[in-house]
Amino acid sequence: MTQTTPRPLPTGYAAALTDFTRRYPDYAAHAHLDALRATDYARLDRTGHVYLDYTGGGLYAESQLRKHHELLANNVFGNPHSQNPTSLAMTHLVEEARAYVLHFFNADPAEYTVIFTPNASGALKLVGESYPFAPGGRYALLYDNHNSVNGIREFARARGAAVSYIPVSLPDLRAPTPRVLAVLATADRAQPNLFAFPAQSNFSGVQHPLEWAEAAHAHGWDVLLDGAAFTPTNRLDLSRVKPDFVPLSFYKIFGYPTGVGALLVRHHALAKLRRPWFAGGTITITSVQGEGWHSLIPGAAGFEDGTVNYLNLPAVEIGLRHIEAIGIDAIHARVMALTGWLLEQMTALAHSSGAPLVHIFGPTQTEARGGTIAFTLRDPTGEDFDFRRIEAAAAERLISLRTGCFCNPGDGEVAHSLTRAEMACYFTGAPPSSFYEFYDLLHVATGKTPSTLRISLGVASNFADVYAFVGFLREFCDRRAADLPWAPEPTLAAVRQRDAA
Numbered sequence: 001m002t003q004t005t006p007r008p009l010p011t012g013y014a015a016a017l018t019d020f021t022r023r024y025p026d027y028a029a030h031a032h033l034d035a036l037r038a039t040d041y042a043r044l045d046r047t048g049h050v051y052l053d054y055t056g057g058g059l060y061a062e063s064q065l066r067k068h069h070e071l072l073a074n075n076v077f078g079n080p081h082s083q084n085p086t087s088l089a090m091t092h093l094v095e096e097a098r099a100y101v102l103h104f105f106n107a108d109p110a111e112y113t114v115i116f117t118p119n120a121s122g123a124l125k126l127v128g129e130s131y132p133f134a135p136g137g138r139y140a141l142l143y144d145n146h147n148s149v150n151g152i153r154e155f156a157r158a159r160g161a162a163v164s165y166i167p168v169s170l171p172d173l174r175a176p177t178p179r180v181l182a183v184l185a186t187a188d189r190a191q192p193n194l195f196a197f198p199a200q201s202n203f204s205g206v207q208h209p210l211e212w213a214e215a216a217h218a219h220g221w222d223v224l225l226d227g228a229a230f231t232p233t234n235r236l237d238l239s240r241v242k243p244d245f246v247p248l249s250f251y252k253i254f255g256y257p258t259g260v261g262a263l264l265v266r267h268h269a270l271a272k273l274r275r276p277w278f279a280g281g282t283i284t285i286t287s288v289q290g291e292g293w294h295s296l297i298p299g300a301a302g303f304e305d306g307t308v309n310y311l312n313l314p315a316v317e318i319g320l321r322h323i324e325a326i327g328i329d330a331i332h333a334r335v336m337a338l339t340g341w342l343l344e345q346m347t348a349l350a351h352s353s354g355a356p357l358v359h360i361f362g363p364t365q366t367e368a369r370g371g372t373i374a375f376t377l378r379d380p381t382g383e384d385f386d387f388r389r390i391e392a393a394a395a396e397r398l399i400s401l402r403t404g405c406f407c408n409p410g411d412g413e414v415a416h417s418l419t420r421a422e423m424a425c426y427f428t429g430a431p432p433s434s435f436y437e438f439y440d441l442l443h444v445a446t447g448k449t450p451s452t453l454r455i456s457l458g459v460a461s462n463f464a465d466v467y468a469f470v471g472f473l474r475e476f477c478d479r480r481a482a483d484l485p486w487a488p489e490p491t492l493a494a495v496r497q498r499d500a501a
Protein backbone atom coordinates (compact mmCIF):
# COMPACT_ATOMS: atom_id res chain seq x y z
CA MET A 1 0.00 0.00 0.00
CA THR A 2 1.36 3.45 -0.91
CA GLN A 3 1.70 5.64 2.17
CA THR A 4 2.82 9.18 1.51
CA THR A 5 2.17 12.51 3.11
CA PRO A 6 -0.62 14.59 1.57
CA ARG A 7 0.70 16.97 -1.03
CA PRO A 8 1.00 20.59 0.17
CA LEU A 9 -1.26 23.11 -1.53
CA PRO A 10 0.66 24.79 -4.34
CA THR A 11 1.10 28.55 -4.61
CA GLY A 12 -1.75 30.17 -6.46
CA TYR A 13 -4.17 27.42 -5.46
CA ALA A 14 -6.35 29.56 -3.17
CA ALA A 15 -6.79 32.31 -5.77
CA ALA A 16 -7.54 29.77 -8.48
CA LEU A 17 -10.15 28.07 -6.27
CA THR A 18 -11.84 31.40 -5.54
CA ASP A 19 -11.98 32.23 -9.23
CA PHE A 20 -13.24 28.73 -10.10
CA THR A 21 -16.03 28.72 -7.51
CA ARG A 22 -17.15 32.19 -8.63
CA ARG A 23 -17.36 31.15 -12.26
CA TYR A 24 -18.69 27.63 -11.60
CA PRO A 25 -21.19 28.10 -8.74
CA ASP A 26 -22.50 24.55 -9.22
CA TYR A 27 -19.35 23.26 -7.59
CA ALA A 28 -19.75 25.02 -4.26
CA ALA A 29 -23.51 24.37 -4.34
CA HIS A 30 -22.72 20.71 -3.74
CA ALA A 31 -20.13 21.17 -1.00
CA HIS A 32 -21.39 18.06 0.80
CA LEU A 33 -19.14 16.21 -1.62
CA ASP A 34 -16.13 18.01 -0.10
CA ALA A 35 -17.15 16.73 3.30
CA LEU A 36 -17.48 13.23 1.90
CA ARG A 37 -14.07 13.45 0.24
CA ALA A 38 -12.60 14.29 3.64
CA THR A 39 -14.26 11.30 5.31
CA ASP A 40 -15.49 8.51 3.05
CA TYR A 41 -12.74 9.02 0.47
CA ALA A 42 -10.08 10.32 2.90
CA ARG A 43 -7.58 7.76 1.66
CA LEU A 44 -7.05 9.83 -1.48
CA ASP A 45 -5.60 12.82 0.38
CA ARG A 46 -4.03 10.70 3.09
CA THR A 47 -1.96 8.89 0.47
CA GLY A 48 -1.46 11.85 -1.87
CA HIS A 49 -3.12 10.24 -4.89
CA VAL A 50 -4.64 12.24 -7.73
CA TYR A 51 -7.11 9.79 -9.20
CA LEU A 52 -8.18 10.64 -12.74
CA ASP A 53 -9.35 7.30 -14.11
CA TYR A 54 -13.01 7.05 -13.10
CA THR A 55 -13.99 5.80 -16.55
CA GLY A 56 -11.58 2.95 -15.93
CA GLY A 57 -13.01 2.28 -12.48
CA GLY A 58 -15.01 4.25 -9.92
CA LEU A 59 -13.87 4.72 -6.33
CA TYR A 60 -15.73 3.23 -3.39
CA ALA A 61 -16.57 5.05 -0.18
CA GLU A 62 -15.26 3.52 3.02
CA SER A 63 -18.80 3.46 4.40
CA GLN A 64 -19.83 1.07 1.60
CA LEU A 65 -17.18 -1.40 2.76
CA ARG A 66 -18.24 -1.10 6.40
CA LYS A 67 -21.91 -1.67 5.63
CA HIS A 68 -21.19 -4.67 3.46
CA HIS A 69 -18.75 -6.13 5.94
CA GLU A 70 -21.23 -5.72 8.81
CA LEU A 71 -23.91 -7.48 6.79
CA LEU A 72 -21.62 -10.40 6.04
CA ALA A 73 -20.18 -10.54 9.55
CA ASN A 74 -23.56 -10.62 11.28
CA ASN A 75 -25.51 -13.03 9.10
CA VAL A 76 -25.24 -16.55 7.79
CA PHE A 77 -25.83 -16.71 4.08
CA GLY A 78 -26.05 -19.74 1.84
CA ASN A 79 -26.32 -20.26 -1.90
CA PRO A 80 -29.68 -18.72 -2.92
CA HIS A 81 -32.67 -20.41 -4.55
CA SER A 82 -33.16 -23.17 -2.04
CA GLN A 83 -35.69 -23.37 0.77
CA ASN A 84 -33.28 -23.55 3.72
CA PRO A 85 -33.12 -20.48 5.98
CA THR A 86 -29.65 -19.25 4.99
CA SER A 87 -30.51 -19.68 1.33
CA LEU A 88 -33.84 -17.92 1.71
CA ALA A 89 -32.14 -14.99 3.46
CA MET A 90 -29.75 -14.67 0.55
CA THR A 91 -32.46 -15.02 -2.08
CA HIS A 92 -34.32 -12.20 -0.39
CA LEU A 93 -31.28 -9.88 -0.58
CA VAL A 94 -30.52 -10.80 -4.20
CA GLU A 95 -34.09 -9.98 -5.22
CA GLU A 96 -33.97 -6.78 -3.19
CA ALA A 97 -30.82 -5.74 -5.05
CA ARG A 98 -32.50 -6.53 -8.37
CA ALA A 99 -35.50 -4.38 -7.44
CA TYR A 100 -33.23 -1.58 -6.27
CA VAL A 101 -31.42 -1.47 -9.59
CA LEU A 102 -34.77 -0.93 -11.33
CA HIS A 103 -35.68 1.75 -8.80
CA PHE A 104 -32.33 3.54 -9.26
CA PHE A 105 -32.81 3.79 -13.02
CA ASN A 106 -36.52 4.62 -12.64
CA ALA A 107 -37.40 1.55 -14.68
CA ASP A 108 -40.93 0.21 -14.39
CA PRO A 109 -40.77 -3.48 -13.34
CA ALA A 110 -43.69 -4.08 -15.70
CA GLU A 111 -41.42 -2.98 -18.54
CA TYR A 112 -37.84 -3.83 -17.55
CA THR A 113 -36.02 -6.59 -15.73
CA VAL A 114 -32.43 -6.91 -14.47
CA ILE A 115 -30.07 -9.74 -15.32
CA PHE A 116 -26.98 -9.82 -13.12
CA THR A 117 -23.75 -10.42 -15.06
CA PRO A 118 -20.02 -10.31 -14.20
CA ASN A 119 -19.64 -6.90 -15.89
CA ALA A 120 -20.86 -4.81 -18.84
CA SER A 121 -18.99 -7.07 -21.26
CA GLY A 122 -20.83 -10.08 -19.85
CA ALA A 123 -24.12 -8.27 -20.41
CA LEU A 124 -23.10 -7.43 -23.99
CA LYS A 125 -22.12 -11.02 -24.70
CA LEU A 126 -25.51 -12.23 -23.48
CA VAL A 127 -27.18 -9.97 -26.04
CA GLY A 128 -24.74 -10.85 -28.82
CA GLU A 129 -24.98 -14.60 -28.46
CA SER A 130 -28.77 -14.61 -28.03
CA TYR A 131 -29.99 -11.94 -30.40
CA PRO A 132 -31.77 -13.57 -33.40
CA PHE A 133 -29.46 -12.10 -36.06
CA ALA A 134 -30.37 -13.48 -39.49
CA PRO A 135 -29.76 -12.88 -43.19
CA GLY A 136 -31.59 -9.72 -44.21
CA GLY A 137 -31.27 -8.34 -40.68
CA ARG A 138 -28.68 -5.80 -39.51
CA TYR A 139 -26.32 -4.87 -36.73
CA ALA A 140 -25.66 -1.12 -36.87
CA LEU A 141 -23.25 0.60 -34.54
CA LEU A 142 -21.18 3.73 -34.22
CA TYR A 143 -17.45 3.84 -34.82
CA ASP A 144 -17.44 5.17 -31.25
CA ASN A 145 -17.97 1.98 -29.27
CA HIS A 146 -16.17 -0.14 -26.73
CA ASN A 147 -14.71 -3.38 -28.08
CA SER A 148 -17.26 -5.38 -26.13
CA VAL A 149 -19.91 -3.75 -28.36
CA ASN A 150 -17.76 -4.14 -31.48
CA GLY A 151 -17.38 -7.82 -30.64
CA ILE A 152 -21.11 -8.45 -31.12
CA ARG A 153 -20.47 -8.06 -34.85
CA GLU A 154 -18.91 -11.54 -34.81
CA PHE A 155 -22.23 -13.06 -33.73
CA ALA A 156 -24.05 -10.95 -36.35
CA ARG A 157 -21.67 -11.98 -39.14
CA ALA A 158 -21.76 -15.64 -38.16
CA ARG A 159 -25.54 -15.62 -38.52
CA GLY A 160 -25.58 -13.77 -41.83
CA ALA A 161 -26.72 -10.33 -40.65
CA ALA A 162 -25.13 -7.28 -42.29
CA VAL A 163 -22.91 -5.08 -40.10
CA SER A 164 -23.15 -1.32 -40.69
CA TYR A 165 -20.68 1.01 -39.01
CA ILE A 166 -21.66 4.67 -38.68
CA PRO A 167 -18.57 6.94 -38.66
CA VAL A 168 -17.94 9.74 -36.20
CA SER A 169 -16.12 12.83 -37.46
CA LEU A 170 -13.42 15.18 -36.31
CA PRO A 171 -13.08 17.45 -34.48
CA ASP A 172 -15.86 16.50 -32.03
CA LEU A 173 -15.97 12.75 -32.68
CA ARG A 174 -19.75 12.92 -33.02
CA ALA A 175 -22.04 11.38 -35.64
CA PRO A 176 -24.52 13.89 -37.05
CA THR A 177 -28.10 12.73 -36.43
CA PRO A 178 -29.04 12.80 -40.17
CA ARG A 179 -26.17 10.37 -40.83
CA VAL A 180 -27.49 8.02 -38.16
CA LEU A 181 -31.09 8.30 -39.33
CA ALA A 182 -30.03 7.59 -42.90
CA VAL A 183 -28.67 4.20 -41.79
CA LEU A 184 -31.62 3.45 -39.52
CA ALA A 185 -34.09 4.21 -42.32
CA THR A 186 -32.75 1.40 -44.50
CA ALA A 187 -33.70 -1.55 -42.28
CA ASP A 188 -35.96 -4.37 -43.40
CA ARG A 189 -38.55 -4.21 -40.64
CA ALA A 190 -39.47 -7.85 -41.13
CA GLN A 191 -35.99 -8.89 -39.94
CA PRO A 192 -34.28 -8.56 -36.57
CA ASN A 193 -32.21 -5.34 -36.48
CA LEU A 194 -30.05 -4.21 -33.60
CA PHE A 195 -28.65 -0.68 -33.22
CA ALA A 196 -25.94 -0.09 -30.59
CA PHE A 197 -24.44 3.14 -29.32
CA PRO A 198 -22.87 4.38 -26.09
CA ALA A 199 -24.76 6.96 -24.05
CA GLN A 200 -21.31 8.39 -23.34
CA SER A 201 -18.09 7.64 -25.13
CA ASN A 202 -15.41 6.04 -22.98
CA PHE A 203 -12.87 7.70 -25.31
CA SER A 204 -13.95 11.28 -25.94
CA GLY A 205 -16.65 11.79 -23.31
CA VAL A 206 -19.15 12.63 -26.09
CA GLN A 207 -22.75 12.04 -25.09
CA HIS A 208 -24.67 10.80 -28.09
CA PRO A 209 -28.34 11.82 -28.33
CA LEU A 210 -30.53 9.46 -26.32
CA GLU A 211 -33.37 10.41 -28.71
CA TRP A 212 -31.75 8.07 -31.24
CA ALA A 213 -33.34 5.21 -29.29
CA GLU A 214 -36.88 6.26 -30.20
CA ALA A 215 -35.90 7.09 -33.78
CA ALA A 216 -34.43 3.59 -34.11
CA HIS A 217 -37.56 1.99 -32.67
CA ALA A 218 -39.66 3.90 -35.19
CA HIS A 219 -37.57 2.36 -38.00
CA GLY A 220 -37.91 -1.18 -36.65
CA TRP A 221 -34.69 -1.58 -34.66
CA ASP A 222 -34.04 -2.94 -31.21
CA VAL A 223 -31.73 -0.62 -29.32
CA LEU A 224 -28.69 -1.44 -27.21
CA LEU A 225 -27.62 1.61 -25.21
CA ASP A 226 -24.21 1.05 -23.63
CA GLY A 227 -24.53 2.71 -20.23
CA ALA A 228 -21.11 1.76 -18.83
CA ALA A 229 -19.38 5.15 -19.18
CA PHE A 230 -22.52 7.28 -18.77
CA THR A 231 -24.15 5.96 -15.62
CA PRO A 232 -21.41 6.87 -13.09
CA THR A 233 -21.97 10.62 -13.46
CA ASN A 234 -25.30 11.02 -15.26
CA ARG A 235 -28.92 10.23 -14.51
CA LEU A 236 -30.26 7.51 -16.75
CA ASP A 237 -34.05 7.65 -16.44
CA LEU A 238 -35.61 4.64 -18.09
CA SER A 239 -39.09 6.13 -17.83
CA ARG A 240 -38.01 8.80 -20.33
CA VAL A 241 -35.71 6.91 -22.67
CA LYS A 242 -36.48 3.29 -23.40
CA PRO A 243 -33.64 1.34 -24.96
CA ASP A 244 -34.21 -2.40 -25.11
CA PHE A 245 -30.85 -3.41 -23.66
CA VAL A 246 -28.66 -1.45 -21.24
CA PRO A 247 -25.38 -3.09 -20.20
CA LEU A 248 -23.38 -1.59 -17.31
CA SER A 249 -20.76 -2.37 -14.68
CA PHE A 250 -21.40 -1.43 -11.06
CA TYR A 251 -17.73 -0.87 -10.13
CA LYS A 252 -17.72 2.04 -12.57
CA ILE A 253 -20.58 3.69 -10.66
CA PHE A 254 -19.50 3.14 -7.06
CA GLY A 255 -16.19 1.32 -7.09
CA TYR A 256 -17.06 -1.74 -5.05
CA PRO A 257 -17.69 -4.56 -5.63
CA THR A 258 -15.96 -5.48 -8.86
CA GLY A 259 -17.28 -8.53 -10.64
CA VAL A 260 -20.91 -7.49 -10.86
CA GLY A 261 -22.67 -5.85 -13.76
CA ALA A 262 -26.15 -5.94 -15.18
CA LEU A 263 -28.16 -6.10 -18.32
CA LEU A 264 -31.30 -4.02 -17.95
CA VAL A 265 -33.65 -5.39 -20.54
CA ARG A 266 -37.20 -4.77 -21.66
CA HIS A 267 -39.42 -7.82 -21.25
CA HIS A 268 -40.50 -7.82 -24.88
CA ALA A 269 -36.85 -7.69 -26.03
CA LEU A 270 -35.85 -10.45 -23.62
CA ALA A 271 -38.53 -12.63 -25.18
CA LYS A 272 -36.77 -12.31 -28.56
CA LEU A 273 -33.45 -13.66 -27.24
CA ARG A 274 -32.54 -17.29 -27.91
CA ARG A 275 -29.87 -18.66 -25.61
CA PRO A 276 -27.32 -20.86 -27.36
CA TRP A 277 -26.90 -23.08 -24.31
CA PHE A 278 -28.23 -23.74 -20.85
CA ALA A 279 -26.48 -23.98 -17.53
CA GLY A 280 -27.13 -24.74 -13.90
CA GLY A 281 -29.59 -22.23 -12.55
CA THR A 282 -31.10 -21.33 -15.93
CA ILE A 283 -33.50 -24.21 -16.52
CA THR A 284 -36.55 -25.68 -14.86
CA ILE A 285 -35.82 -29.21 -16.11
CA THR A 286 -33.77 -31.10 -18.67
CA SER A 287 -33.21 -34.77 -19.36
CA VAL A 288 -30.11 -36.63 -20.40
CA GLN A 289 -32.30 -39.03 -22.39
CA GLY A 290 -33.53 -36.42 -24.79
CA GLU A 291 -30.81 -34.26 -26.25
CA GLY A 292 -33.10 -31.45 -27.35
CA TRP A 293 -35.02 -31.36 -24.09
CA HIS A 294 -34.56 -28.49 -21.72
CA SER A 295 -36.83 -25.70 -20.61
CA LEU A 296 -35.35 -22.35 -19.74
CA ILE A 297 -36.63 -20.52 -16.67
CA PRO A 298 -38.63 -17.55 -17.95
CA GLY A 299 -37.21 -14.08 -17.30
CA ALA A 300 -33.87 -13.01 -15.88
CA ALA A 301 -33.03 -16.33 -14.19
CA GLY A 302 -32.77 -18.06 -17.57
CA PHE A 303 -29.83 -15.76 -18.36
CA GLU A 304 -27.89 -15.98 -15.08
CA ASP A 305 -25.56 -18.91 -15.58
CA GLY A 306 -24.68 -20.93 -12.53
CA THR A 307 -24.45 -19.33 -9.12
CA VAL A 308 -24.73 -15.55 -9.15
CA ASN A 309 -22.13 -13.49 -7.28
CA TYR A 310 -24.52 -13.63 -4.35
CA LEU A 311 -22.47 -12.31 -1.46
CA ASN A 312 -21.62 -9.21 -3.48
CA LEU A 313 -25.13 -8.41 -4.68
CA PRO A 314 -26.20 -6.74 -1.42
CA ALA A 315 -23.19 -4.44 -1.90
CA VAL A 316 -24.79 -3.30 -5.16
CA GLU A 317 -27.79 -1.99 -3.26
CA ILE A 318 -25.47 -0.41 -0.67
CA GLY A 319 -23.55 1.29 -3.49
CA LEU A 320 -26.67 2.54 -5.23
CA ARG A 321 -28.06 3.90 -1.98
CA HIS A 322 -24.75 5.66 -1.40
CA ILE A 323 -24.96 7.36 -4.80
CA GLU A 324 -28.60 8.25 -4.19
CA ALA A 325 -27.76 9.80 -0.83
CA ILE A 326 -25.14 12.01 -2.50
CA GLY A 327 -27.42 12.65 -5.48
CA ILE A 328 -26.44 11.66 -9.01
CA ASP A 329 -27.34 15.18 -10.15
CA ALA A 330 -24.93 16.65 -7.59
CA ILE A 331 -22.17 14.35 -8.84
CA HIS A 332 -22.98 15.35 -12.41
CA ALA A 333 -22.95 19.07 -11.59
CA ARG A 334 -19.57 18.86 -9.82
CA VAL A 335 -17.98 16.75 -12.50
CA MET A 336 -19.17 19.10 -15.23
CA ALA A 337 -17.93 22.19 -13.38
CA LEU A 338 -14.50 20.59 -13.04
CA THR A 339 -14.59 19.43 -16.66
CA GLY A 340 -15.43 22.95 -17.85
CA TRP A 341 -12.48 24.37 -15.95
CA LEU A 342 -10.15 21.64 -17.17
CA LEU A 343 -11.15 22.18 -20.81
CA GLU A 344 -10.51 25.93 -20.46
CA GLN A 345 -7.16 25.44 -18.81
CA MET A 346 -5.94 22.62 -21.01
CA THR A 347 -6.76 24.41 -24.24
CA ALA A 348 -5.03 27.58 -22.97
CA LEU A 349 -1.71 25.87 -22.17
CA ALA A 350 0.88 26.88 -24.76
CA HIS A 351 4.61 26.91 -25.42
CA SER A 352 6.40 30.29 -25.52
CA SER A 353 6.11 30.12 -29.31
CA GLY A 354 2.33 30.24 -28.87
CA ALA A 355 1.93 26.67 -30.12
CA PRO A 356 -0.67 24.81 -28.02
CA LEU A 357 0.58 22.08 -25.70
CA VAL A 358 -2.64 20.09 -25.48
CA HIS A 359 -4.58 18.67 -28.40
CA ILE A 360 -8.00 17.43 -27.28
CA PHE A 361 -9.77 14.65 -29.17
CA GLY A 362 -13.46 15.47 -28.91
CA PRO A 363 -15.50 18.45 -27.81
CA THR A 364 -13.72 21.32 -26.06
CA GLN A 365 -16.99 22.69 -24.64
CA THR A 366 -19.16 21.07 -21.97
CA GLU A 367 -22.33 20.75 -24.08
CA ALA A 368 -23.42 17.13 -24.62
CA ARG A 369 -20.28 15.63 -23.13
CA GLY A 370 -19.24 14.10 -19.85
CA GLY A 371 -16.18 14.28 -17.64
CA THR A 372 -13.84 12.16 -19.77
CA ILE A 373 -11.18 14.01 -21.76
CA ALA A 374 -8.94 12.38 -24.38
CA PHE A 375 -5.88 14.27 -25.54
CA THR A 376 -2.28 14.23 -26.59
CA LEU A 377 0.58 16.59 -25.70
CA ARG A 378 2.53 18.23 -28.51
CA ASP A 379 5.96 19.78 -28.20
CA PRO A 380 6.88 23.17 -29.76
CA THR A 381 7.94 21.42 -32.98
CA GLY A 382 4.57 19.69 -33.32
CA GLU A 383 5.83 16.28 -32.25
CA ASP A 384 3.64 14.29 -29.86
CA PHE A 385 5.15 13.30 -26.54
CA ASP A 386 5.32 9.53 -26.25
CA PHE A 387 2.38 8.54 -24.06
CA ARG A 388 4.58 6.15 -22.08
CA ARG A 389 6.82 9.02 -20.98
CA ILE A 390 3.83 11.08 -19.88
CA GLU A 391 2.34 8.13 -18.04
CA ALA A 392 5.63 7.48 -16.28
CA ALA A 393 6.00 11.15 -15.31
CA ALA A 394 2.41 11.20 -14.01
CA ALA A 395 3.02 8.03 -12.02
CA GLU A 396 5.99 9.68 -10.28
CA ARG A 397 3.54 12.30 -9.02
CA LEU A 398 0.93 9.68 -8.04
CA ILE A 399 -1.37 10.87 -10.81
CA SER A 400 -3.47 8.02 -12.21
CA LEU A 401 -4.44 8.60 -15.81
CA ARG A 402 -4.94 6.15 -18.65
CA THR A 403 -3.21 5.76 -21.98
CA GLY A 404 -3.65 3.63 -25.07
CA CYS A 405 -6.85 3.27 -27.06
CA PHE A 406 -9.23 2.41 -24.20
CA CYS A 407 -10.74 -0.54 -26.11
CA ASN A 408 -12.31 2.00 -28.47
CA PRO A 409 -10.47 1.54 -31.77
CA GLY A 410 -13.08 3.45 -33.79
CA ASP A 411 -12.59 6.77 -32.02
CA GLY A 412 -8.85 6.11 -31.97
CA GLU A 413 -8.69 5.56 -35.73
CA VAL A 414 -10.66 8.73 -36.43
CA ALA A 415 -8.79 10.81 -33.83
CA HIS A 416 -5.43 9.82 -35.29
CA SER A 417 -6.59 9.83 -38.94
CA LEU A 418 -5.62 6.19 -39.43
CA THR A 419 -6.79 4.87 -42.76
CA ARG A 420 -8.17 1.43 -43.53
CA ALA A 421 -5.07 0.75 -45.66
CA GLU A 422 -2.76 1.73 -42.79
CA MET A 423 -4.59 -0.64 -40.46
CA ALA A 424 -4.87 -3.48 -42.97
CA CYS A 425 -1.27 -4.67 -42.77
CA TYR A 426 -1.64 -5.53 -39.06
CA PHE A 427 -4.29 -8.12 -39.91
CA THR A 428 -2.27 -10.13 -42.40
CA GLY A 429 0.51 -12.39 -41.17
CA ALA A 430 1.51 -12.42 -37.52
CA PRO A 431 -0.42 -9.77 -35.58
CA PRO A 432 1.44 -7.37 -33.25
CA SER A 433 1.86 -9.02 -29.88
CA SER A 434 0.59 -5.99 -27.94
CA PHE A 435 -0.80 -2.49 -28.32
CA TYR A 436 2.68 -1.11 -27.63
CA GLU A 437 4.15 -3.15 -30.46
CA PHE A 438 1.33 -2.01 -32.78
CA TYR A 439 2.02 1.59 -31.73
CA ASP A 440 5.73 1.30 -32.47
CA LEU A 441 5.19 -0.46 -35.80
CA LEU A 442 2.65 2.08 -36.96
CA HIS A 443 4.79 4.98 -35.81
CA VAL A 444 7.77 3.71 -37.75
CA ALA A 445 5.66 2.98 -40.84
CA THR A 446 3.55 6.16 -40.95
CA GLY A 447 5.03 8.66 -38.51
CA LYS A 448 1.63 8.71 -36.78
CA THR A 449 1.32 8.35 -33.02
CA PRO A 450 -1.92 6.45 -32.47
CA SER A 451 -2.00 6.80 -28.75
CA THR A 452 -4.07 8.93 -26.51
CA LEU A 453 -3.99 10.06 -22.92
CA ARG A 454 -7.26 10.08 -21.03
CA ILE A 455 -8.38 11.60 -17.78
CA SER A 456 -11.82 11.14 -16.30
CA LEU A 457 -13.59 12.54 -13.27
CA GLY A 458 -16.07 11.04 -10.86
CA VAL A 459 -17.79 11.05 -7.54
CA ALA A 460 -14.80 12.04 -5.37
CA SER A 461 -13.07 14.43 -7.80
CA ASN A 462 -12.34 17.88 -6.45
CA PHE A 463 -10.66 21.10 -7.50
CA ALA A 464 -7.34 20.11 -5.94
CA ASP A 465 -7.19 17.10 -8.28
CA VAL A 466 -7.70 19.07 -11.47
CA TYR A 467 -5.45 21.91 -10.27
CA ALA A 468 -2.63 19.43 -9.60
CA PHE A 469 -3.17 17.89 -13.00
CA VAL A 470 -3.00 21.18 -14.89
CA GLY A 471 0.16 22.01 -12.93
CA PHE A 472 1.59 18.69 -14.08
CA LEU A 473 0.77 19.44 -17.73
CA ARG A 474 2.36 22.88 -17.43
CA GLU A 475 5.69 21.15 -16.75
CA PHE A 476 5.76 20.10 -20.41
CA CYS A 477 5.55 23.64 -21.80
CA ASP A 478 8.65 24.44 -23.87
CA ARG A 479 10.00 20.90 -23.56
CA ARG A 480 10.93 18.79 -26.55
CA ALA A 481 9.39 15.34 -26.89
CA ALA A 482 12.82 13.86 -27.66
CA ASP A 483 14.36 15.33 -24.49
CA LEU A 484 12.15 13.63 -21.91
CA PRO A 485 14.35 11.56 -19.61
CA TRP A 486 12.75 8.15 -19.92
CA ALA A 487 12.87 6.58 -23.37
CA PRO A 488 10.91 3.39 -23.86
CA GLU A 489 12.79 0.56 -25.48
CA PRO A 490 11.64 0.17 -29.08
CA THR A 491 10.15 -3.25 -29.61
CA LEU A 492 11.99 -5.84 -31.63
CA ALA A 493 9.34 -5.74 -34.32
CA ALA A 494 9.66 -1.96 -34.68
CA VAL A 495 13.39 -2.21 -35.04
CA ARG A 496 13.04 -4.99 -37.63
CA GLN A 497 10.50 -2.99 -39.63
CA ARG A 498 12.63 0.17 -39.50
CA ASP A 499 15.74 -1.75 -40.55
CA ALA A 500 13.88 -3.38 -43.41
CA ALA A 501 12.57 -0.04 -44.71
Ligand SMILES: Cc1ncc(COP(=O)(O)O)c(C=O)c1O
Pocket residue numbers: 055056119120121122146148198200201202226227228229249
Ligand atom coordinates in the same frame (compact mmCIF):
# COMPACT_ATOMS: atom_id res chain seq x y z
C1 LIG B 1 -18.50 2.39 -22.70
C2 LIG B 1 -18.00 1.08 -22.15
N1 LIG B 1 -18.65 -0.04 -22.49
C3 LIG B 1 -18.28 -1.23 -22.01
C4 LIG B 1 -17.21 -1.35 -21.16
C5 LIG B 1 -16.82 -2.70 -20.65
O1 LIG B 1 -16.92 -2.72 -19.26
P1 LIG B 1 -16.33 -3.96 -18.44
O2 LIG B 1 -14.86 -3.99 -18.74
O3 LIG B 1 -16.62 -3.62 -17.02
O4 LIG B 1 -17.02 -5.17 -18.92
C6 LIG B 1 -16.50 -0.21 -20.79
C7 LIG B 1 -15.31 -0.30 -19.92
O5 LIG B 1 -14.54 0.61 -19.78
C8 LIG B 1 -16.91 1.05 -21.29
O6 LIG B 1 -16.30 2.18 -20.95
